[in-house]
Structures are given as C-alpha cells and as structure tokens.
Amino acid sequence: MKDGKILTMGIESSCDETAIAVLANGREVLSNVISSQISIHTVYGGVVPEIASRHHLNNIPFVFKQALDEAGVSLDDIDEIGVTAGPGLPGAVLMGAAYAKALSMASGISLVGVHHIQGHIMANLIEHPEIEPPFLSLVVSGGHTHIIQVLGYNEFKILGCTRDDAVGEAYDKVARVLGLGYPGGPKVDALAKEGDPNAIEFKRVYLEKGSLDFSLSGTKTAVVNYMHNAEQKGLEVNRADVAASFQEAVVDVLVDKTMLAMKETKAPYLVLAGGVACNSRLRERLEKALKEKGKKLYVPSPILCTDNGAMIAAAAYRKAREGKYSTLSLDVFPGLNIETGLHKLEE
Ligand code: KG4
Numbered sequence: 001m002k003d004g005k006i007l008t009m010g011i012e013s014s015c016d017e018t019a020i021a022v023l024a025n026g027r028e029v030l031s032n033v034i035s036s037q038i039s040i041h042t043v044y045g046g047v048v049p050e051i052a053s054r055h056h057l058n059n060i061p062f063v064f065k066q067a068l069d070e071a072g073v074s075l076d077d078i079d080e081i082g083v084t085a086g087p088g089l090p091g092a093v094l095m096g097a098a099y100a101k102a103l104s105m106a107s108g109i110s111l112v113g114v115h116h117i118q119g120h121i122m123a124n125l126i127e128h129p130e131i132e133p134p135f136l137s138l139v140v141s142g143g144h145t146h147i148i149q150v151l152g153y154n155e156f157k158i159l160g161c162t163r164d165d166a167v168g169e170a171y172d173k174v175a176r177v178l179g180l181g182y183p184g185g186p187k188v189d190a191l192a193k194e195g196d197p198n199a200i201e202f203k204r205v206y207l208e209k210g211s212l213d214f215s216l217s218g219t220k221t222a223v224v225n226y227m228h229n230a231e232q233k234g235l236e237v238n239r240a241d242v243a244a245s246f247q248e249a250v251v252d253v254l255v256d257k258t259m260l261a262m263k264e265t266k267a268p269y270l271v272l273a274g275g276v277a278c279n280s281r282l283r284e285r286l287e288k289a290l291k292e293k294g295k296k297l298y299v300p301s302p303i304l305c306t307d308n309g310a311m312i313a314a315a316a317y318r319k320a321r322e323g324k325y326s327t328l329s330l331d332v333f334p335g336l337n338i339e340t341g342l343h344k345l346e347e
C-alpha cells in the first residue's frame with residue numbers, strides 16, 4: 001500500500017517475454033517492464049522452450065529490480081504478487097512461478113496465481129474503466145483462439161475455440177513461408193497493407209452450422225501449398241497479395257463467428273484480447289461490424305496486447321479482491337482451462 005493505493009505486482013514468463021509490472025488500484029500502471037527474447041529465438045524461426053526458460057532465469061532478477069525502481073516503490077509497498085501459473089511452456093511458466101513463490105515466502109506478501117488468458121482479457125480494464133462483466137471477449141494470441149463469455153471478473157464460459165492452430169500460430173507459419181521471419185504476425189499485417197485482399201481465394205473453414213469453434217490449419221496449409229506450387233512452377237508470387245488474402249480469410253471467419261456469438265449472448269460490447277489484437281485489419285473489420293449493430297469494440301494499447309506483467313497484475317488485483325489467493329504450494333498448469341480456473345483446482 002502506498003499513498004492509500006493497493007499495489008499489485010504482476011509477473012509473466014509463460015513464453016518468450018520476461019515481464020514484471022506494478023499497478024496501483026488495479027488500473028494505474030506504475031511500471032511495465034518487458035524483456036523480450038525475440039532476437040534470441042529469431043534464428044530458430046520460433047520459440048525454443050529450453051532456451052526461453054534459461055533466459056527467464058537469468059533475466060527475472062533484473063526485470064524485478066527495474067519494475068520496482070521505475071514504479072518508485074519498494075517490495076514492502078506491494079500488497080499482492082500475481083504470477084502466471086498457466087497455460088504456457090511448462091519450464092518457462094515455472095521460472096516466474098518459482099520466483100513469485102520465493103518473493104512471497106521471503107516477504108510474507110500474498111501470492112495470486114493467474115490464468116494467462118484471464119490476464120489478456122483483464123488488460124482491457126486498465127485503460128477502459130467502464131468495462132464491467134458480463135461481456136464477450138475474443139482472445140486471439142500465439143497460443144489461443146477463444147470466444148469467451150466473461151460472466152464475472154473470475155467467471156468465464158468458453159463458447160468456442162480453435163480445434164487446431166491458434167490465429168497467431170497460423171500468422172507465424174505464413175510469415176515463415178513468405179520469408180518474413182519471426183514473430184510473423186506484425187510483419188504479415190504490415191505487408192498485407194500493400195496487397196489486394198481479394199487477389200487469392202484462400203479456404204475459409206466454418207465447421208458445423210452455428211459452431212463457434214475455429215479451424216485455421218486448412219487456411220494456413222492452403223497458403224503453404226500456394227507458395228510451394230508457385231515455387232515448383234517457377235512462378236513469380238506477389239507476396240503482399242498472399243499476405244492480404246490470407247489475412248482476409250482469417251479475419252472473415254473471426255468476425256463472422258464473433259458477431260454470431262454477440263447476437264446469441266446479447267453482449268453489450270466486445271473486448272478484444274491477446275497479441276493478435278494488435279492486428280490492424282481485425283480491429284478495423286470488428287469495429288465496423290459492431291458499429292453496424294450499434295455496439296462498441298474495446299482494445300488495449302499494443303503494449304498491453306502482447307504478453308506483459310500489467311495484464312497479470314490487473315487479473316491478480318481482481319482475484320485478490322474476491323479473496324482468491326494462492327498458497328506457497330502453487331503449481332503450474334501448462335494446459336490450464338480458464339473455465340475451471342486456477343482457484344477451483346487449488347481449493
Ligand atoms: O499474446 P501473445 O504475446 O503471446 C501468446 O500468449 O501467445 O501473442 C503473440 C502472437 C504472435 O503469434 C504474433 O505473431 C501475434 O501475436 N501478433 C500479431 C500481430 N502482433 C502480434 N498477429 C497479427 N497481426 C499483428 N499485428
């Protein structure tokens with residue numbers, strides 16, 4: 001507690017960012033330090049789990065110190081320590097969780113295990129105080145593609161999810177065949193701006209009628225096959241057209257299914273979350289579709305879309321206010337389901 005405000009620390013290490021933030025009263029970002037390993041994993045074309053874990057281990061103490069320094073607070077001022085407990089790369093999640101547990105044990109500060117996706121959704125609350133459950137959220141990241149009904153700050157219902165690739169994963173793979181490098185999402189997004197979204201008709205998979213689930217691997221494979229065929233025949237490819245057409249196919253399905261879920265749940269607005277929430281075309285198309293129905297789209301700033309500690313602190317703050325603390329025996333759950341929730345597993 002400082003100046004009468006509750007201070008929450010958020011620790012995130014589920015993939016390739018070592019991130020720690022300090023939030024005041026669940027919304028005011030006092031610091032948000034992100035140490036990215038992108039340059040380390042780029043040479044491998046994707047995240048190498050073992051290397052990610054080792055870098056988290058090296059980086060965490062420095063990120064921790066910087067997060068406190070930039071916030072202008074000391075550990076004694078912190079009221080609760082939130083940490084991602086899953087889902088994510090097991091070894092990577094373990095690094096953050098072990099650090100948080102050690103901090104909590106040494107200082108006596110309460111520990112709060114957080115579901116990574118809950119963090120992505122709650123990132124929206126930092127900048128948009130008017131958001132209050134119930135609402136609908138589309139979560140699109142490197143590991144997740146979910147339509148989630150947010151019934152309370154700690155109560156979630158999954159209405160649909162991907163049956164194969166996550167959106168970010170498909171973007172990253174397409175970027176690789178286009179020779180754009182890792183992480184591919186932002187690069188495909190930028191290149192697509194120069195291309196024609198209607199140049200190539202890539203497969204759109206809707207699954208059974210009325211289904212809110214996704215299947216994105218077919219669209220991704222269609223792009224891979226298109227590139228290989230062109231290469232074999234020695235044909236020149238307009239890569240910007242391929243990027244724009246792939247993006248359009250993915251965005252068409254995301255928008256259509258989300259709008260169906262909006263109608264079915266009579267949700268007042270949509271909250272977009274996850275790394276792919278940075279995507280310019282997805283934002284533009286969702287905003288337009290929602291506006292036509294008189295509804296609003298909420299999106300976090302780009303720095304709060306991709307993995308960060310502030311989102312984990314925002315979720316931990318909400319859990320703590322409902323008394324959902326963790327014990328020092330907090331475990332990590334690489335495949336944690338947001339509906340089950342960590343607190344139910346811990347009870
Ligand atoms: O949420 P996030 O940081 O990590 C996970 O929890 O997975 O999301 C990272 C993903 C990567 O696949 C990256 O390519 C994608 O988000 N991404 C984008 C954009 N910016 C990041 N995908 C499409 N367009 C973007 N502008």
Ligand code: ZN
Pocket residue numbers: 116120141142274275306307
């Ligand atoms: Zn994430």
